[in-house]
Amino acid sequence: MPELPDVEGYRRVLDLCGSGHRITRIDVADAGVLRETTAPRLRKALVGRRVGAPERHGKWLLARTDGPTALLHFGMTGRLVAQAPTDPLAPHDRVTFVLDDDRQLRFRDQRKLKGIWLAEDEDGVDRLIGDQGPDALSVTPAQLDRLLAGRRGRIKSVLTDQSVVAGLGNLLADEILWRAGIRPSRPASDLAPGERRRLAGAMRSVLRASVKEGHVPARPSWLTGHRDDPDPVCPRSCGPMRRDRVSGRTTAWCPDCQGDPAPTSGRGPAA
């Protein structure tokens, strides 16, 4: 679930609830989410530290303190929730950070695909997320041109490649490509300048609206509002939507709005 907008929401939770407060205790209910560290080492590094202004890069949340930085990645099912001490522990609350005002920040994650890392300094941060491309929210049209140049892969694969641009997941990529009217299976380097401009604009507007909500909203006027319907219909063309696999991920798109089906026969007439 978590893509850039979700993680930005968790960043706000951490900022609102944590910034300026000291960490007084860390409860580890399931050490399976601790990566390259242990519960004792996490406590030694962070208990007593004051929480600073959190940052986000792509889908990574950087929990700053006046000491080490904790790096959180939420995989497909992770969340960060603020709770009162009286709130019962949820089944998937893996790590609880208790603050000096008794409030709690809980790393809640069903599937434990990712988790929490610890970085002692900026070199450590860089080692963990240094391979990430620029954050999708900050990408300009000119920058997108440079990022796509020479990429022979499919545009959807390129957009969801975190080392190219950081923050876009399956849902966002589909929504953005649909908004821009570009077929997900198009080779990235084939896009015309006008298409790249539309893509940059769609990325910006979809991201802005989604960040405001803290997730990709399933609005009736959006692709995301219909992609899980039994027989999904495109809210723009009113034609049937398609569900294919592109680069191993379920891909929802509209043949009317996004050109012809995958170019299996070699050359797509309108492509």
Added chain:
DNA sequence: TCGCTTGTTGATGG
């Protein structure tokens, strides 16, 4: 039991 899932990584093959 199988297939599926909004994320990521590493192996493998073209």
Added chain:
DNA sequence: GCCATCAACAAGCG
């Protein structure tokens, strides 16, 4: 080197 596919990670649902 680039790209696509697949399996794996882990857990739940239908």
